[in-house]
Amino acid sequence: MGFKSDREFLRNVTIGAVGTRQVARLLRQGGFQIIELERTSTSNKIWATKVKRLRVPDLLCIRSGIRFESRAKSSLKVAMSHAVNNPERAWDRGLRDEDLVAFIRCAEAGGGKWVASDRLTLFRTRDMRATVEAAGLTRMKAASEGSEIQLVWPATIPQQAGRVAAVNDELIETIQGSGRRQRYRLLAARGRGAGKASYRLFPHVSPCDEFGAGDTIIASVMSESVRPVRPGGEQYDFVRDLDSSSRETVYAAAKALGFLPELRARSVEGLRRLAASHDDALVRLESSAALARLGLPDGWSAIEDAFESAGDAALRMEVVLILGEFKGDEALRHLARVALDRSNPSEVRAASAWGMRSAAPSLAATPLLRLLADEDELVAIHALVSASRLMDDDGLTLALSSIGEDEKASAGVVRAVLAARADPLPKAVAALRSATGASRPWLVYLLGMLGRARCEGYLQTHAPEVLRELSFFWTRHGENWTNRLDVADQIDFQLAQLLD
Secondary structure (H helix, E strand, C coil), X not given: CCCCCCHHHHHHHHHHHHHHHHHHHXXXXXXXXXXXXXXXXXXXXXXXXXXXXXCCCCEEECCCCCEEEEEEECCCCCEEEECCCCHHHCCCCCCCCCCEEEEXXXXXXXXXXXXXXXXXXXXXXXXXXXXXXXXXXXXXXXXXXXCCEEEECCEECCCCCEEEEEECCCEEEEEECCCCEEEEECEEEECCHHHXXXXXXXXXXXXXXXXXXXXXXXXXXXXXXXXXXXXXXXXXXXXXXXXXXXXXXXXXHHHHHCCCHHHHHHHHHHHHHHHHHCCCHHHHHHHHHHHHHCXXXXXXXXXXXXXXXXXXXHHHHHHHHHHCCCCCHHHHHHHHHHHHCCXXXXXXXXXXXXXXXXXXXXXXXXXXXXXXXXXXXXXXXHHHHHHHCCCCHXXXXXXXXXXXXXXXXXXXXXXXXXXXXXXCHHHHHHHHHCCCCCHHHHHHHHHHHHCHHHHHHHHHHHCHXXXXXXXXXXXXXXXXXXXXXXXXXXXXXXXXXXXX
């Protein structure tokens, strides 16, 4: 069964994912070797099947061992969600004193797209813990959001771009782009009356530094911000962490070691022990995935066993999401088997189809075109979107050649082709010129949906005989004012107001 679309939730998830991707990029520029620690923290894909994961930070440097929590906001602030009565959901769960919290702003770029700033602020968890009393409490979230609160650390974030003119113990003086001078005092007050408290702010900028509009933390209650440059030193010892009593530490170590083949001789024994006997199913699964990443067959068999023995859809879902992180035949074989087995839960099958887009070398290597005709529409929809991302020239040729008698599969192919990044026009016209039977009207329909502006010039040269058919379609359907999305929505709204 599908689930309701929630655009606001998608917006927030997208901001988080875009921001975390940018944080990872900027950290890599600074020499950090970054992997995703919190699964899906760099993805905005929404699933109804909820996996209760360990509370771990978003990113991990597999060289230094530093963990990073990423906080991206459309309105930048130093804020962390916190559950007062649930230690598992505390703001600093899974963060050690030396770990870092990254704050970054995302701006809307139109069309539902978001772009993250190039400016990043990092604070040590130790410093945030030391100043947590200065963090005020915002309004309680709704019960559906976990009844959490937000801790907000006092900080100064200019809303106009400019540069720093001077810094002293009392203030930061800036010059805005307009030439106007603006002063920011290094003293913050919170609360009212007897409960009012003042906090000293520390500057994080120097004279001549430039800052953006709403995307730069120039001062805060933390004594310093951290430059996004990896510190020197030896390789962090993740093998030692495999024996930790902390589940989060063991989990992070297992995941990291899968990306460190140079430590394979030291890590395999410990990973095998965890995969076989750790009391946490997620740690066992991540250890199995690490073994598979290191090229060990028993890792793959352990992943398969984990799927078969999973007692609920959530754990099966986690297995499928892990498989979607791999590339190559072995991962694709498992994903295809799960997707084609109709006894599996609907969304687990859909996630398998979704994962094929990154695991497969080509559309031909997958059963995605076959899944377009699946009776489960959730599976078919995810196969459609996944197939659209595998449509290079060879993929387009294969997809177009599959159009024919099967109405559902043909409709799915047309929609996937329309969503493809590769230009389908030359391939579609070539297929149309030799098409017969049921495939021809589908190909005409495809060209019609591509639109007059995109097709007319090309068709005049390569297939002028179909222009008359398409001109009727474009005029009567594609350019029909009642089919515009805004007008169609208004018509539906007015029809809903007829009670007789």
